[in-house]
Amino acid sequence: MAAVVDRGRSTLARGQRLLLTFARGRKPEALPIRLDRRRIYIVPTRAGLGYALLLLVMLAGALNYQNNSALLLTCMLGATLASSMLLTWRELHDLTLRSVHAEHGFCGQRLPLHLAFADDHRSRHGLSIEVDGLEQPCPLVQGPGRAVVSITADQRGWIDLPRMRISSTAPFGLFRTWSWITPAQQVLVYPRVLADVQAPARNDDPNERAAGGDEFASLRDYHAGDPIRHVAWKASARHDHLLVREFDRATPGQPLRFDWNALSGIDRETRISRLTGWVCDAYTAAHPWILILEDRSSFGPANDDAHYHRCLTALAELP
Amino acid sequence: MKQRRTRESGAPPVATMDARAFTLLSLTVLCAIVAHAAHLPVWYIAPLAAIIVARWWRRRRRRGRVSGWSRAAMLLATALAVFAKYQTPFGPDPGAAIVCGLLVLKLLESETVRDARMAVGFSCFTLMTVLLFDQALVMTLVVGLMLLPALATLRALEPGLPESGWLAAFRPGSALLLASLPLTLLGFLLIPRLATPLWGSPNQGMARSGISDRMAPGDLHSLLNDNSVAMRVGFDGEPPAADQRYFRGMVLWRFDGREWTPGFAARRPGPDAPLAQRGDLVRYQVTLLPSHQHWLFALDVPIAAPRDAQLGPDRTLLASKPVDQTLRYNVTSAVDYRLHPDRLPPGLRRWALELPAGYDPRARALAKDWRAKAGNDDAAVIRDALTLFHTGGFVYALDVPPLGRNSIDDFLFNTRTGFCEHYASAFTFLMRAAGIPARVVVGYQGGYWNNVAHYLLVRQSNAHAWTEVWLQGRGWVRIDPTAVVSTIEMADAGGDNGAPIGGSIGGWWLPWQNRMDIINRWWSQSIINFDALSQSHLFRPFGVNRTDAQTLGIALAIVMFLGLGIGALLASLKPREKPRDALAAAQLRLQKRLARAGVVRGHAEGPGDYYERSARAMPSAAPMLRALSTEYLLLRYAHSEPPPERVRDFVRQVRRLRPSRVL
Numbered sequence: 001m002a003a004v005v006d007r008g009r010s011t012l013a014r015g016q017r018l019l020l021t022f023a024r025g026r027k028p029e030a031l032p033i034r035l036d037r038r039r040i041y042i043v044p045t046r047a048g049l050g051y052a053l054l055l056l057v058m059l060a061g062a063l064n065y066q067n068n069s070a071l072l073l074t075c076m077l078g079a080t081l082a083s084s085m086l087l088t089w090r091e092l093h094d095l096t097l098r099s100v101h102a103e104h105g106f107c108g109q110r111l112p113l114h115l116a117f118a119d120d121h122r123s124r125h126g127l128s129i130e131v132d133g134l135e136q137p138c139p140l141v142q143g144p145g146r147a148v149v150s151i152t153a154d155q156r157g158w159i160d161l162p163r164m165r166i167s168s169t170a171p172f173g174l175f176r177t178w179s180w181i182t183p184a185q186q187v188l189v190y191p192r193v194l195a196d197v198q199a200p201a202r203n204d205d206p207n208e209r210a211a212g213g214d215e216f217a218s219l220r221d222y223h224a225g226d227p228i229r230h231v232a233w234k235a236s237a238r239h240d241h242l243l244v245r246e247f248d249r250a251t252p253g254q255p256l257r258f259d260w261n262a263l264s265g266i267d268r269e270t271r272i273s274r275l276t277g278w279v280c281d282a283y284t285a286a287h288p289w290i291l292i293l294e295d296r297s298s299f300g301p302a303n304d305d306a307h308y309h310r311c312l313t314a315l316a317e318l319p
Numbered sequence: 320m321k322q323r324r325t326r327e328s329g330a331p332p333v334a335t336m337d338a339r340a341f342t343l344l345s346l347t348v349l350c351a352i353v354a355h356a357a358h359l360p361v362w363y364i365a366p367l368a369a370i371i372v373a374r375w376w377r378r379r380r381r382r383g384r385v386s387g388w389s390r391a392a393m394l395l396a397t398a399l400a401v402f403a404k405y406q407t408p409f410g411p412d413p414g415a416a417i418v419c420g421l422l423v424l425k426l427l428e429s430e431t432v433r434d435a436r437m438a439v440g441f442s443c444f445t446l447m448t449v450l451l452f453d454q455a456l457v458m459t460l461v462v463g464l465m466l467l468p469a470l471a472t473l474r475a476l477e478p479g480l481p482e483s484g485w486l487a488a489f490r491p492g493s494a495l496l497l498a499s500l501p502l503t504l505l506g507f508l509l510i511p512r513l514a515t516p517l518w519g520s521p522n523q524g525m526a527r528s529g530i531s532d533r534m535a536p537g538d539l540h541s542l543l544n545d546n547s548v549a550m551r552v553g554f555d556g557e558p559p560a561a562d563q564r565y566f567r568g569m570v571l572w573r574f575d576g577r578e579w580t581p582g583f584a585a586r587r588p589g590p591d592a593p594l595a596q597r598g599d600l601v602r603y604q605v606t607l608l609p610s611h612q613h614w615l616f617a618l619d620v621p622i623a624a625p626r627d628a629q630l631g632p633d634r635t636l637l638a639s640k641p642v643d644q645t646l647r648y649n650v651t652s653a654v655d656y657r658l659h660p661d662r663l664p665p666g667l668r669r670w671a672l673e674l675p676a677g678y679d680p681r682a683r684a685l686a687k688d689w690r691a692k693a694g695n696d697d698a699a700v701i702r703d704a705l706t707l708f709h710t711g712g713f714v715y716a717l718d719v720p721p722l723g724r725n726s727i728d729d730f731l732f733n734t735r736t737g738f739c740e741h742y743a744s745a746f747t748f749l750m751r752a753a754g755i756p757a758r759v760v761v762g763y764q765g766g767y768w769n770n771v772a773h774y775l776l777v778r779q780s781n782a783h784a785w786t787e788v789w790l791q792g793r794g795w796v797r798i799d800p801t802a803v804v805s806t807i808e809m810a811d812a813g814g815d816n817g818a819p820i821g822g823s824i825g826g827w828w829l830p831w832q833n834r835m836d837i838i839n840r841w842w843s844q845s846i847i848n849f850d851a852l853s854q855s856h857l858f859r860p861f862g863v864n865r866t867d868a869q870t871l872g873i874a875l876a877i878v879m880f881l882g883l884g885i886g887a888l889l890a891s892l893k894p895r896e897k898p899r900d901a902l903a904a905a906q907l908r909l910q911k912r913l914a915r916a917g918v919v920r921g922h923a924e925g926p927g928d929y930y931e932r933s934a935r936a937m938p939s940a941a942p943m944l945r946a947l948s949t950e951y952l953l954l955r956y957a958h959s960e961p962p963p964e965r966v967r968d969f970v971r972q973v974r975r976l977r978p979s980r981v982l
């Protein structure tokens with residue numbers, strides 16, 4: 001019995017995959033996206049099949065006992081449940097996705113997407129959107145519909161929106177209707193944040209350093225990418241690993257200086273991530289900073305939102 | 320809101336019911352159980368209802384299934400109760416009891432959404448089984464309404480229900496139920512009926528109701544208190560007079576000292592009793608409710624048997640199969656007639672005079688006495704007997720003291736209290752003892768004439784027994800000894816008085832009762848009685864004489880597809896965008912016109928920009944458009960409530976504007 005059920009399930013899954021290849025809405029398309037009848041799919045759920053079986057049993061009973069009242073009741077239940085298919089379908093029909101707006105998010109985190117649907121004076125209570133394998137309910141009540149879903153971002157830069165499945169089983173859970181949408185829109189993902197190494201104290205410009213003179217603060221373990229000249233050789237000799245000197249944070253007013261070229265010995269992505277981490281730290285601390293990239297283009301100094309986003313966008317867009 | 324895991328992430332979602340869904344589920348189950356109260360004992364239903372309420376109460380405090388031990392105990396208790404009451408798990412009543420018990424058990428273990436869906440389905444099934452016991456219109460309506468909590472539960476199991484308001488859960492189900500009524504009726508009409516049942520006999524073990532084929536003292540008692548409808552009779556022309564409404568059911572020949580049975584005489588083969596009919600015939604239609612018996616009832620003596628029935632040797636009607644569904648038949652009867660007028664065959668005469676030896680000596684002696692006094696005059700003997708019943712201190716009553724071994728003697732000389740069957744029995748006995756051939760006839764007498772719809776309503780309480788004696792030259796003559804009894808010891812003797820309901824005559828509600836009964840009659844004739852035969856005549860108005868199951872199936876499929884198509888069409892209709900006020904309406908109208916002329920307003924375009932763009936696109940209307948734009952912006956944004964005369968002006972100008980496409 002179990003084997004039969006399993007086989008049935010796997011056949012069903014295979015069928016669904018096969019159907020998927022024919023399904024509409026797989027190719028990216030321009031907004032607004034309106035769900036018309038050609039791209040709305042609907043099948044009974046497992047509960048729906050169970051109720052179909054129940055109705056068959058009731059039908060057989062009513063017919064066998066030649067009981068017309070029971071037959072009428074069966075017809076009534078059957079007609080009602082079958083018509084619920086239309087309500088389920090109506091949950092999606094004419095739904096129009098007007099715009100997608102992504103919040104800022106870092107690679108490796110979930111990125112909230114704000115979906116705005118056209119206001120068509122209807123409530124769609126049972127909508128849920130599945131994206132990246134996570135099903136997220138987003139009921140739309142009367143008025144302009146807004147929904148927030150989140151996608152996983154595992155790559156920095158401009159990424160295409162993933163395919164989303166909008167589905168619903170309302171009102172009775174006997175049918176599942178769904179439609180695929182893939183808005184042709186890109187969202188920007190900021191690079192991964194690497195916070196293992198503290199930002200360089202003040203600036204590492206050797207010229208300025210000579211004039212300034214560092215306030216030595218403490219020792220910590222060496223991480224790949226630390227400037228060689230920060231290594232405390234004498235202290236390291238007493239341990240079996242390298243130690244580096246930490247310096248006091250720069251005094252306010254003097255901008256921090258995050259230089260691409262000052263980081264060496266690590267791969268490109270780690271470099272970007274570390275710079276991102278520093279930018280974030282400086283932004284949180286509201287400390288002005290300068291970001292200097294590979295091509296010597298520099299941003300700042302500043303510590304406001306615009307600067308922050310400009311820096312992160314530049315880092316994300318690095319080739 | 321909790322997030323449900325998807326199929327990709329492995330295990331199926333295990334979502335539990337919220338409090339509202341559980342309350343609705345409890346209500347659904349309670350409805351299904353209470354609907355069975357009509358035929359299951361109260362001591363069984365009441366604890367089940369109490370368990371439902373207790374479970375609901377407990378889950379409000381603490382979620383979780385009831386422990387396995389409690390459930391096992393309840394299962395055992397259910398089994399014991401069913402066994403104690405019925406001694407068998409088979410049959411409709413024990414079956415219904417078991418279904419109810421299992422349904423409540425299911426509620427005890429219902430915790431997840433999946434459980435709840437199963438419990439709702441099970442409830443629907445339980446509701447359907449109620450109708451196997453009672454098909455009446457009211458019951459069907461009640462059970463139909465009980466689907467609403469079931470649908471509401473299904474709705475509440477789905478996410479996205481507004482937090483407040485119980486009606487919100489009921490709304491989609493009720494609306495959908497109403498909208499599905501046409502489809503329901505079409506399905507009901509078109510689903511092919513089975514000519515023969517798939518399993519079992521349809522009414523196996525079902526309680527037999529109505530008159531039975533034996534009559535012992537007190538047998539009719541429960542029937543005379545039963546006000547349910549036995550049959551309805553509509554006449555072509557005037558109905559017979561009230562004292563002529565005797566519907567013969569069967570003839571009982573044999574008396575064994577205690578009870579009357581048909582005996583061999585009633586099963587004799589051979590030609591029908593010779594009938595000489597005089598006067599006018601009465602034509603009428605009988606709608607007989609299921610009696611699960613073979614006999615049909617006809618006024619006095621029917622001339623011929625209706626379809627699917629035959630004429631018995633005593634001119635009674637026998638259906639070819641038990642009346643398990645409401646049966647409608649047409650009969651023609653003779654009210655003025657001579658049955659066996661000239662000669663009673665010797666065999667029949669012997670049967671009609673046979674008395675059990677060693678019973679009721681005093682009654683025999685009394686009859687001999689009369690005979691000796693009257694000589695050959697049978698009529699005088701009959702007169703003596705009727706006089707005895709009329710003046711001998713006899714009382715008509717339904718509360719009858721028990722009778723001893725010599726039941727006739729006991730009745731005639733001691734108790735002197737009884738109802739129709741006592742009088743018919745005693746009278747027939749006396750006649751036979753006096754040498755007059757006599758037999759007992761059981762059937763219905765009287766009935767209530769519905770003046771609104773012109774038909775005779777005959778209830779079970781109209782069941783009656785009387786006597787037929789054979790007189791030389793006149794044949795079998797009906798004599799109703801009960802009719803001569805002068806003392807009636809009850810106000811509501813439902814029996815022989817032909818009162819509508821509960822024996823009460825008149826009252827302001829009588830017209831409503833009449834109407835209700837018309838509806839009930841329609842229900843039983845059109846719905847309950849709609850069978851394979853009526854179905855095969857379904858398309859007769861369209862020129863198809865016989866419709867077979869295949870045609871019906873095709874018609875059903877077509878109807879379903881059409882229904883779905885129409886439904887989809889209706890469902891895809893957009894709700895009309897309602898403008899907030901006259902100004903908005905005018906502006907919407909202007910936009911529509913401009914759009915037709917080729918300038919469509921963008922989603923993010925303000926009215927000022929839009930009209931400016933339109934003005935540039937159609938220079939001929941530009942000044943007008945610019946003026947309208949300024950006016951609109953002023954009216955909309957410069958006033959909290961725009962002055963009505965200026966709005967009217969605006970509307971008029973919009974109407975005058977005829978934008979023409981230039982670009």
